[in-house]
Amino acid sequence: MSDDSPRLNYRAAGVDLDAADRAKRAIKSLVASTHDRHTLSGMGSFGGMYAVPGGLEAPVLVSSADGVGTKLKVAFLSGRHDTVGADLVNHCVNDILVQGARPLFFMDYLATGDMDAGVVARVVTGVARACRDNGCALLGGETAQMPDFYAPGEYDLAGFIVGIAERGALLDGSRTRAGDALVALASSGLHTNGYTLARRVVFDVLGLDAESPFPDSEETVADTLLAVHRSYLGSLSPELERGTVRALAHVTGGGIPGNLPRSLGPGLGARVDTGSWNPPGVFGVLARAGGVSRPEMYRVFNMGVGMLVVVAPAEADGLVSRLRARGEEAWVAGEVVAGSGVEMG
């Protein structure tokens, strides 16, 4: 071979298998910390193995896939990588909770341009903590090195959850009736939606950076924008067991008007009384500084409502009391009506 011939290897091409091994070692105990008696595999097997829990007559698996979206950019700007994993897990937990399922296991997909074992470990720390908090095994995942895809220091993070429910207890829209009450549960901030618009306003229009004070707030921009997407599993599990919940709607991309109809049966719409709560200050700052119209705000952001619970009207007050006793901010925010669509009154 002549002297000017290339001598390529995987590392020179941009893929560092040794860094991948370091990352795997760093997350091994985090993954193990989430395992339970149903988990039949450790890290390193091709497929994660999880025994189907017994005791259900007609078990149904309920599954959802999601990403963190451009909230990740705030993590990059602030160098805080240990919360976005919890955003992802909690988002997925809520998505299957609204069908009446409790989580069994979770898998993550983390793609980077350059593999930094420390960043990978911090991301997985957040994933594992939220898995433990939700009683969910982190059964496996994929950490991909993709040079030329992601800018240095950046990554994408997606996840996938599998839960289980008794077939007869599924929430599938068939239980809702015109006249049912809508009980709202407060969100903890923007959750994981609307970040492309929020970042334009905060970083471009207002010219703030991650550690600037957020306007009209005692928190920094990073604190405000990285507030962790809440899981409603703990507060709502007892209500699912009572059997009084007729439907749940997780308020994600599309806001209340985009998500509530997904949970109602055919021929039903809803009237939401937006005067029943004051959206947290962050939404007012975004609306004013960005000149964002009111309908657009409600279409893009959760506006302070993370979850809507549909119950028979006679159940609403009792539900609100029990939720408040569990520490939730909860209130009656509207009703189900005959028709279609959501009227934001």
Added chain:
Amino acid sequence: MSDDSPRLNYRAAGVDLDAADRAKRAIKSLVASTHDRHTLSGMGSFGGMYAVPGGLEAPVLVSSADGVGTKLKVAFLSGRHDTVGADLVNHCVNDILVQGARPLFFMDYLATGDMDAGVVARVVTGVARACRDNGCALLGGETAQMPDFYAPGEYDLAGFIVGIAERGALLDGSRTRAGDALVALASSGLHTNGYTLARRVVFDVLGLDAESPFPDSEETVADTLLAVHRSYLGSLSPELERGTVRALAHVTGGGIPGNLPRSLGPGLGARVDTGSWNPPGVFGVLARAGGVSRPEMYRVFNMGVGMLVVVAPAEADGLVSRLRARGEEAWVAGEVVAGSGVEMG
């Protein structure tokens, strides 16, 4: 509001919810084409619902997450988007097959900078086709618009699979013995590994483009590099039912030395006779043009072997005959030995 105030909305910020709706409509029938009697939800529910099939004494869920990796760059260069989805599904199917599981359902995660409903539909066409071919429902997924993350026309694609196996039939490394035979099944090309190195050699060192003839071949570069990662489910399911398979190893990132040990029990290694087959021409071209060492080639690429089957020595010839009768290229490629690691002889 003064005239120079911004008037922002989600679309101006880079997220087009209408394009997202168009993409959803485009893939709706593709998704439905994969559903079966266990699928209890259509598109649009928060979580996909799948009834656990009956008839198993101790059902175990087997799950895996994976991405397509930088093979996607070849799809971008050639404008062919309808095969990478099949790469992803087949990769995941093989990953749970090696634990003895058959697939139930699949979920995809597709992240783009700018949402092109036509490209999304072509990607999902490949996902759905492979799901049908593997008897697997496409139960849901997430299509994320992430401006500032992905270059125009680019996307990342990841997937998650859930399969099922009888607990007593799991392949977990406990059945392998020193002296067992290794039967190799041919790959269909690079499958989904080593593309960062392969692209450097083909596009940078050799200066080819997607439609150039591949060296020493009648195919184009795109044909060669986009050859679809095979599923071994059809050929190996009958063998799993016979109960003679002691272990399977899917040859992915890390090659034979990186993957075979994952399937063998403790205290066992393997000797692979690399003289038992001729790696397809594509690997020779990559090695020569890139000046890639022989050990590095076997560590990065599958070198022509997509799956290894471990059976008792007396079973090897019969297995090879049955696999060939099913159209597979199959041969005895080595043996399990006491010790550890893989000797590539």
